[in-house]
Amino acid sequence: MFEPTYIAALQRLNAFIPHAGKTYASTRNYDRPGHANVSVLSPYIRHRIISEVDVLRATLARHSPSAAEKFVQEVYWRTYWKGWLEMRPSVWSQYKADVAAALNRVQTESGLSADWEAACKGETGIDCFDYWAQELVETGYLHNHARMWFASIWIFTLQLPWVLGADFFLRHLLDGDPASNTLSWRWVGGIQTMGKTYLARPDNIAKYTEARFAPKGLASHAVPLDSAPHPRPGPAPVTAPLPTSGNIGFVLTEEDMSPGWLLKDLKPTATAIYQATEKRSPLRIAPAVNAFVKDALTACESRFVSHMGPTEWTDDIVAWAKRHDLDHIVTSYAPVGPTADALHAERQALSDAGITLSQCIRKFDLTAWPHATKGFFKFKENIPALLRELQAVS
Secondary structure (H helix, E strand, C coil), rough: CCCCCHHHHHHHHHHHHHHHHHHHHHHCCCCCCCCCCCCCHHHHHHHHCCHHHHHHHHHHCCCCCCCCCCHHHHHHHHHHHHHHHHHHHHHHHHHHHHHHHHHHHHHCCHHHHHHHHHHCCCCCCHHHHHHEEEEEHHCCCHHHHHHHHHHHHHHHCCCHHHHHHHHHHHHHCCCCCCHHHHHHHHHHHCCCCCCCCCCCCHHHHHHHHCCCCCCCCCCCCCCCCCCCEEEEECCCCCCCCCCCCCCEEEEEEEECCCCCHHHHCCCCCCEEEEEEHHCCCCCCHHHHHHHHHHHHHHHHHHHHHHHCCCCCEEHHHHHHHHCCCCCEEEECCCCCCHHHHHHHHHHHHHCCCCCEEECCCHHHHHHHHCCCCCCHHHCCCHHHHHHHHHHHCC
16 A cells, blocks of 8 residues: 655645645545545654655645645644654653563453453454454555554453553554544543543444444443553654754654655765664564565665765664764754654763764754644644644654
């Protein structure tokens, strides 16, 4: 379904744009085979093979903000989730600890292990759930409404730990994003918006799958999961200034595969290509996910090679930097997640070697993230002003 190139992303964007207004608003909740009623752009946007700015500008060139309101809001949901987690990174740390604990339970509780394996294989006997589990494994994609139903059935009907479901998604989704995935699962379980759960109802599934499914035996109640209160939000991150002297290296990661906004102001001595996909889970990442990211990074390297200097794939940034006698490293800011964790682990060793690491944040994120202090509906009030600033944003 997804060719991991900038050209393929543009082609998909251009094909969708005519339908991004009222057509999208009226059909977006339907989970239809092939998903022609939605953009299916999320794997490209998640890795910034094309950016949110690309998508929003193209949309608003064809539609008014009011006509495209629903699609614009969907684009900003991802931005909101990232900003919310940036100011509460301990939520990601707790999620990782909870996944490890749940996987330990799987090793020691035979009933849980059997139920978890059946859910992951799509062998629960719940027709829609089994279809979606198999669709996810086969394609790396699920419609957003199906993701909500799936998570609700996982938590409230199958009564499996929510973190194992979030981990299953993160291992198989081509658009697997630490913020969107973790916080969406928390929302379904009544943790993110405290006390507010999402219940998968048979009539709703039948309606929005156009009678493809009529599941039986689903939970009729969704009692919120137990959870600690949200941590207080810290400050939004700030961007690092570009170094102006010395040998400068650039690190390309899967978090931003449209690095032209940075490379136009840099002349790197060398570029490292660093892939952290395997760090999304303690378990094996789906081969299709690894391949998508690797091929997308390769395509990005080809696209920008004339601006990068000598390129090298590496899993040891410190050793690479020393080989090239670098004084500074510049990279696009990695939001909370596996890539950020990996860079943080390298930072002290780089500092010990006298090498600075500068993570530069796109203006789009700098402008939007500080508004993600509360719920999305509060954030949404700022979207008109954010759209007005798009022309000055990269």
